[in-house]
Amino acid sequence: MALAFSGAPAMAAQSPVPAAAPASRGHAELVTLFREWRAFVSPRMVAGVPDYSAAAMTRQAAALPAWRARLAAIDRSGMSVAEANDARYVESEINALDFFQRVLRPWARDPGFYQNVFAEMSDVPAHEGPSAEPNVDLWQFRYPLTRADDRRLATLLETVPPLLAQARTNLAASTVHDLWAYGDRAFIDQVEALAALEAGTLSLNDLDGRRTASLAGASARLKAAVRNARLASESFAAWVKAEAPRRVGPSGVGKDNYNWYLKNVLLSPYDYDQQVVILQRELDRSLASLRIEEARNRAAPPIPELSDPAAYRRMAEGRNQRLWELLVSTGITPDRPYYRSALFGQLGDYTPPAQRNFFTHVTALDPLPLSSHQFHWIELARLKYEPHASPIRATPPLFNIYADRSEGFATAMEELLAQAGLYDDEPHGRELVWIMLANRAARGLASLRVQANEIDLAQAGQFHAAWTPRGWSDANSKLVGFEQLLYLRQPGYGPSYIIGKTQLDRLLAVQSHAAEVAGRPLTLGAAMTRIFASGIVQPSLIERELAAGAPRP
Known part of the structure; x- marks a missing residue:
């Protein structure tokens, strides 16, 4: 009997892994x-x-x-x-x-805790934010379903109505206003996913890329389970929305609790106040660097924006190939087909202007800044095909403990690869990298103030959008609402993109100093390989392993 959070993807080894040293x-x-x-x-x-x-x-x-x-x-x-x-x-x-x-x-x-039907594999080792079991990961099934999978999916979905009925009792005393004011959105998404599954139009996403799910040939039991789960989700969303006005309590956990979590769970070297300083510094640095970059590129022709979907796709594939070649040539990523497939599987398509959010404003000009962040998927492929020798590290972390390591390192890749030459053929691309960084710093700062109960989610969204350059972020958009709600639901997640990035800089600095002291060369590929060898654990643990036996800077 216990509680489970953020169910992880099933990842079994499919390739030989070096034998581990004998354990103590x-x-x-x-x-x-x-x-x-x-x-x-x-x-x-x-x-x-x-x-x-x-x-x-x-x-x-x-x-x-x-x-x-x-x-x-x-x-x-x-x-x-x-x-x-x-x-x-x-x-x-x-x-x-x-x-x-x-x-x-x-x-x-938290009403959102009871959303447990997911169409897409998360780009991090487990679902973002806390979620109740059983996680109904529709992407884990192959369609049309086998008889065994038909029964298994029906059994999972049959838990949705009674779980949501139980939730109404469990949440009776909750007063956290923002979790209720935004809480129906997750269930609207859940309803839409189940309705699309019924209609045969559900888009799934995993390591293999996008595909469509259908209930063609499904049993009557499964069709009933899907319908009943959808209706229960619709009812629950309506209940959450109706209850929200009378749930008027504070939302954040407060600075003291936040600091306890940083120290004892995330094992972070930075407390709340230090995180504020770091994120503000990164926001300032990114905005200043953007304007300097714009001055540098003042004579360069602007990036041509493609409106033809086929032409955009060809451009995006060519740009992604450039990214892949840089990852391999620098030694950051070994040249393995499952790494390349994982990266290319996440390549997006053309998005019309009226449908764009912050990220698709960026990718409309150049997909590389976001594709650099999609290093996430190479890490997921590593978990699947090259699991860590330690059984503890071969299993995705619970409670979103991975945040600094996964989100921070993926964010770091955006700037790291820019510095390594990714945009030498398109200098305006570096401007997009700074815009991405400013957005992440602004939304992280906002989330810190929410946890300290200084502002609410609506105000967080306004700050988040106001400090994102070029007007590309909309405080009222679905994306901003989703992000700020997630960061409220999971303390530490909002700042993790910047804080984890800062810690990767530290890990590179530790190795650089050690190499200087020893009088030996150090390549970026070798340094990153050593970092990745520790697996997905808190960066402070990785630093201890890197620095074992070596002088500290």
Whole structure:
């Protein structure tokens, strides 16, 4: 019996992986504890439905001291630095559940927690934000469905109506206004996905790219399950919208709780106030750099905007090939077909002006800034085809602990690759990189102020849009609302794009200094390979592994 957040994609090894070094006895015990811990975090099922009742959550919280005691009893004296970091990582997951139990309590505060039907694979190791189990990941199925998958999907979808019925009881005392004011949106999306599945027009996305799902040949049971899940979602969205006006409490977790989460879960070297300084510095730097870049490029002809979808697609494929060649030639990414396929699978199509959001304003001119961020998908391919030797790191993190590592490193790729020469043939492309960075810094700053209860989500969206250059961000857009709601629901996520980027700079600096001291060369590819070898864990743990035995700068 337990709580689960952000269900992860199923990723089994499909390629030989080098054998791990023999584990210490303590680490072997840690792996056993970790596997039992993950089983504990999954919710207990009652009549086929996960139990998120107050009684169930109280019992879960009462078990946490025993998990801490078991972890503390494991002998770490013979562990390597990496093995000891695994123990620190497991402790951070226990701390995360503690935080969710004491502070965040999404099952009792957040209507969006109960959205659990997803058409697309997340571009990070698990779903963004907390979500109830079972996650109904429509993208994990192949259509038309086999009989076994038909039954499995029907069983999953049949949990949606009773789960949403339970949610109304669990959320009865919630007063978090912004979570309610914006909370119906997730279920409108869920309704649209289920309706599209019924209509045979649902667009799915995963490592293989986009495809369409259909219920052609589906059983009567599955069709009924889809319909009932859609109707229950429609009803729940209407209930959330109707309840929102009377839910008038504050939304953020407050600075003290936020700092506890940073220190004990994200293992961040920066507290709230330091994050504010860093994000403000990046916002200032990006805006100043944009104007300097514009001056530099004043005589260069503007990027021609293509309006023909076929011509745009050809351009985008050519630009993506340039990105791939740079990743491989610098040694950042090995030349492996599943990495290339993952990257090219996320290439977007032409978007007409009236339908554009912030990101498609950028990609209309050049897809490379966003494609650089799609390094995410290379990382997901690595998880699938080259899982980490440690069973603990081969499993995607819970509670969005990956945020600084995944979102921050993907954001860093945008500027890193620009500096490495990605836009030497199109200098205006560097302007787009600075605009992307300004947007991420502005939305992160806004999210920090929301967590401190200084502003609400509407004001956050206004700040977010006002500080994004060229008027490309709309405070009332679906995208801005989604982003700011996510950052409220998951503390630390909004700043992670900048904070994780800052920590990648630190990891490169540590290696650069060590190489200078040792009098040896260091290439970007070698430095990045060492960083990626630690897997998807908090950057502070990666730094300990890089610096083990080496002088610190």
